[in-house]
Amino acid sequence: MTAGVYLIHFDVPYHHARHYVGWSGDIESRLALHRKGSSKARLMEVVHDAGIGWHVAWVWPGEDRTFERMIKDRKHTARFCPICRGRMQMSLWELLEGAPAFALDWDAIEEIAF
Numbered sequence: 001m002t003a004g005v006y007l008i009h010f011d012v013p014y015h016h017a018r019h020y021v022g023w024s025g026d027i028e029s030r031l032a033l034h035r036k037g038s039s040k041a042r043l044m045e046v047v048h049d050a051g052i053g054w055h056v057a058w059v060w061p062g063e064d065r066t067f068e069r070m071i072k073d074r075k076h077t078a079r080f081c082p083i084c085r086g087r088m089q090m091s092l093w094e095l096l097e098g099a100p101a102f103a104l105d106w107d108a109i110e111e112i113a114f
Contacts, residue, residue, distance in 0.1 A: 001026045004061040005068045008034070008044075009083045011053040018084070019057075019077040020044055023068040027059060057081045 006027050008020040020043050024030035033039035037048030047054065058080065060067060071080060078084035 002028060002059070002061055004059055005063040005071065006031070006056055006060070007058040007071075007077065007080055008054050009057040009081050010047060011055070014043070014047050014050060014052055017043060017047075019081060020047070020054075021068055021071050021077060023063070023065050031056065055083065057083045 003025045004027060005021065005023045008022070010018050010020075020034075020041065022030065022034075022041060030039060034041065034044045034048070034054075037045050039045070071077065
């Protein structure tokens with residue numbers, strides 16, 4: 001039984017939503033409820049009903065509801081999602097592909113990518 005905050009990444013967006021952040025005293029059991037579409041978390045229920053797949057992108061073990069609220073209040077959950085961050089890096093690399101390394105402003109790239 002692991003308690004903490006978790007971040008779910010949707011395979012495709014549900015309208016504007018690409019992520020779900022939740023807290024549980026037993027993450028494994030909570031994720032099983034999400035998979036069944038019976039977790040009482042409305043977003044996860046509609047994602048389930050829409051047939052959208054999802055993956056647990058990150059877990060912050062031991063964190064509490066205050067931490068969950070902090071993540072939710074910051075909006076733009078993609079900043080915390082390693083899946084999205086990997087896509088941002090890939091997109092940036094594809095954009096700059098072929099540019100000589102010495103011509104790149106790596107500090108600016110880091111600000112854009114992260």
